[in-house]
Amino acid sequence: MSEENWIEVGTTDSIEEEDLIRFDHQDKTFCVYKLTDGFYATDGICTHEAVHLEDGLVMDDEIECPMHQGIFNIKSGEALSPPACEDLKTYPVKVDNDKIFIKID
Amino acid sequence: MKNNIIILGGGQAGIYAAREIRQNDSKSNIKILGKENLLPYERPPLSKDFLLDKKKEEDLYFHSSEVLKNENIEFENISINKVDFENKKLFSKNDNVYSYDSLLISTGSENKKLTLDNNLKNDIYYLRNLEEAKKIKEIVSNKNKITIIGGGFIGLEIASSLSQLQKKVIVIEIGNQLMGRIIPKQIADLVQNTHIEHGNEIILNKQIEKITKKNGDYEILLNDNSLIETDFIIAGIGSTPTVKLFENTNLKLDNGIVTNQFCETSIKDVYAAGDVSNFYHPFYERNMRLESYQHAQNHGICAGKNIAGVKTEYTSIPWMWSDQFNLNLQLTGICDEYDEIIERGNDINNGVIYFFLKNNKIRGACGVGIIGKVGRDIRITSKLTEKDTIVDKQILSDQNLKLNKLIQK
Numbered sequence: 001m002s003e004e005n006w007i008e009v010g011t012t013d014s015i016e017e018e019d020l021i022r023f024d025h026q027d028k029t030f031c032v033y034k035l036t037d038g039f040y041a042t043d044g045i046c047t048h049e050a051v052h053l054e055d056g057l058v059m060d061d062e063i064e065c066p067m068h069q070g071i072f073n074i075k076s077g078e079a080l081s082p083p084a085c086e087d088l089k090t091y092p093v094k095v096d097n098d099k100i101f102i103k104i105d
Numbered sequence: 106m107k108n109n110i111i112i113l114g115g116g117q118a119g120i121y122a123a124r125e126i127r128q129n130d131s132k133s134n135i136k137i138l139g140k141e142n143l144l145p146y147e148r149p150p151l152s153k154d155f156l157l158d159k160k161k162e163e164d165l166y167f168h169s170s171e172v173l174k175n176e177n178i179e180f181e182n183i184s185i186n187k188v189d190f191e192n193k194k195l196f197s198k199n200d201n202v203y204s205y206d207s208l209l210i211s212t213g214s215e216n217k218k219l220t221l222d223n224n225l226k227n228d229i230y231y232l233r234n235l236e237e238a239k240k241i242k243e244i245v246s247n248k249n250k251i252t253i254i255g256g257g258f259i260g261l262e263i264a265s266s267l268s269q270l271q272k273k274v275i276v277i278e279i280g281n282q283l284m285g286r287i288i289p290k291q292i293a294d295l296v297q298n299t300h301i302e303h304g305n306e307i308i309l310n311k312q313i314e315k316i317t318k319k320n321g322d323y324e325i326l327l328n329d330n331s332l333i334e335t336d337f338i339i340a341g342i343g344s345t346p347t348v349k350l351f352e353n354t355n356l357k358l359d360n361g362i363v364t365n366q367f368c369e370t371s372i373k374d375v376y377a378a379g380d381v382s383n384f385y386h387p388f389y390e391r392n393m394r395l396e397s398y399q400h401a402q403n404h405g406i407c408a409g410k411n412i413a414g415v416k417t418e419y420t421s422i423p424w425m426w427s428d429q430f431n432l433n434l435q436l437t438g439i440c441d442e443y444d445e446i447i448e449r450g451n452d453i454n455n456g457v458i459y460f461f462l463k464n465n466k467i468r469g470a471c472g473v474g475i476i477g478k479v480g481r482d483i484r485i486t487s488k489l490t491e492k493d494t495i496v497d498k499q500i501l502s503d504q505n506l507k508l509n510k511l512i513q514k
Contacts, residue, residue: 018509049154055477057484057509066480067433068426069399082167082402083147 006094006101012039013098020063022054025104030091032100033058033074039093040074041102047072047079047086063088108133110412111195111203113185114211114347115139117147117398118379118405120167122209125409127176133413135178138195138203140212141234142182144170149398151238152262153428156245157269162235190354190372207374207412210362211405212347214380214396219254219340225316228323230339232259245337249273252325252335254313256283258427260341261296265429268303275306275333277313277325284427286343287436289459291448292473299430299453308333344396346381359383361394366418368408378408388420388491389439389468397425422487423469433476435483438469438490449482450474450504458482465495482508 009023015034022044023030029044031053044053046065055066062080064071070084077088092103110126112119115137123135139145146165154160173180185203187196195203216231230241241263245251251267253260256278264274278285283293297307312328316338325333346361357363357371361383368376368384377384379401383394395404403421410417427434432453443461449472450457456474460467470486472479485508489496494513500506 051477055481057481064481064484066477066484067428069424069480069484083149083398 005103005105007104009041009100009102011098012095012100015039015100018058018060020054020056020058022052023102028104029054030102030104031063032093032102033063035061035074039095039100041091041093042072042074042077043089046070046084047088048084053088108206109204110135110207110209111205112137112209112211113195114209114213114379114381115141115143115145115180115182116211116213116379117145117167117401118211118213118408119209120145121402121405122211122378122409122412123173123178124168124176125406126413127178129410129413129415133206136203137178137180138183138185139180140182140184141236143235144168144173144180146235147398148233151235152232152259153266155235155238156242156263156266158242162239165235185350188350188354190356190375193374205374208376209368209408209412210351210370210375210377210381211379211408212350212381214344214346216341217343217345219313219342221316225318228316228318228338229254230337232263232339232341233344241339245270245272248337250275250335251337251339252277252323252333254338254340255342256280256307256309257286257341257343258284260339261300261429262427263339263341264300264305265303268300268305269430273304273306275308275335276300277308277311277327277333279310279312281310283307283309287440287471288434289440289446289471292434292457292459292471295453295457295473296429296432296434299432303430344380346383346394348381359392363392366420367411367416368404368419369411376408376412378404384419386420387418388422388493389442393423393439395423395425397423399424420491422491424483424487428476431475432473433479434471434473435479436469436471437483437487438467440469440471442468447498447501449502454478455504456482458486460486460496460501462496462498465498466490466493467496485509485512488512 020033031044033040048070051067057064071081072088077090150160185195250273253276282290315326317324322336362377364384380396407419424437440461445462447460456478458472460470467490
């Protein structure tokens with residue numbers, strides 16, 4: 001994998017624990033989360049209807065869509081509760097010198 | 106022991122119950138009897154994305170026939186017209202007999218119809234199922250000025266969709282506000298403004314005196330003698346639980362089938378779930394009947410557990426939504442038992458929520474905003490309600506303060 005796939009999305013203090021930030025890159029939107037055991041990233045749009053997950057609720061390891069309460073596991077992207085049935089894409093995350101990077105394919 | 110489990114009603118509650126039973130019971134026969142010749146499908150998109158052609162029929166099914174086959178759940182398209190609870194049998198029109206050990210009734214609800222002259226009965230359209238949605242979609246493509254009778258969720262969602270299809274839409278509501286049965290007036294007024302901004306005409310406080318057919322179009326006479334000319338009429342004036350089949354039986358009925366917190370009816374081994382059930386809610390300590398997506402799903406799951414022998418109380422805090430134009434409206438809990446109302450926000454762009462409190466605890470809340478703006482707070486509110494938390498009203502009323510601070514872990 002080439003190094004340029006890692007995109008800087010912000011600093012570690014830019015996200016509160018059990019919260020997320022939205023990150024837009026080119027024409028795509030991502031969500032980057034801070035959970036108790038580290039940082040995670042997923043696509044930023046719900047797979048059910050095109051709504052931004054940035055306004056959703058992060059609880060434990062789950063993100064809940066603000067529109068219809070579809071729930072996804074943040075770590076695996078798995079759709080856990082209808083109306084969401086299609087999994088959310090996840091992305092690798094690394095932290096280097098307090099900066100968060102996600103790897104976009 | 107192998108049991109015969111029959112689920113009467115092929116909607117959302119039925120399918121979720123069936124799959125939940127199977128998760129807990131690999132042996133019993135599970136059969137869903139559905140009135141529509143379709144596998145269980147999602148209804149919310151019918152008035153919105155399906156009319157707007159953003160979703161197709163194939164997008165609506167909860168599960169494919171493969172999933173049902175893999176889980177050994179049978180689905181049969183049949184109308185039942187007689188029930189014998191004593192001998193645990195159901196009879197179809199052509200005298201097929203279905204014997205059960207456990208029965209779940211999930212027959213849902215049906216649209217109330219306008220009382221009209223017989224010669225107009227086929228002229229007024231209603232929307233509940235896919236077939237009706239298909240018909241409406243086809244017909245409105247050739248219509249321009251459409252009248253919706255009833256300013257509730259379904260009528261307003263259709264009004265929003267038709268407006269987006271560039272139709273002239275008039276909504277006639279008998280009450281003094283939209284969605285008056287459950288939504289606070291302040292929120293209803295915000296929704297009404299959005300409809301008006303998009304060109305829809307909203308007529309409140311008016312009754313229909315007469316509808317007359319004229320050269321294929323219609324004239325609607327209102328009780329103030331005003332006349333509305335229109336070329337298509339859709340009515341959404343509420344619904345009633347589908348219980349006709351049980352009217353002369355021992356099954357206890359009162360605004361639906363009366364059930365306890367375990368989805369059990371007054372008859373042993375007979376359960377009810379979803380729209381048709383008037384269930385006891387232990388948190389609110391009263392019976393209620395709900396017509397919503399979340400309830401149909403969760404109540405079906407709860408019934409499934411109980412039928413499979415996993416005794417489970419139904420304690421889900423009610424939640425529902427409506428999408429109209431770029432607005433998402435959400436309701437949680439119940440909003441008719443309160444001693445205090447607290448308002449959060451006043452701009453629809455950031456979301457507006459009304460909390461209904463009793464003894465400093467939230468009993469329910471209703472919010473509306475541009476899509477995405479109220480969901481998180483409403484969800485947190487459901488959790489606060491469920492946990493019976495005494496809330497800090499300062500945080501509730503200040504949109505700059507995050508509500509998740511109120512959740513005690």
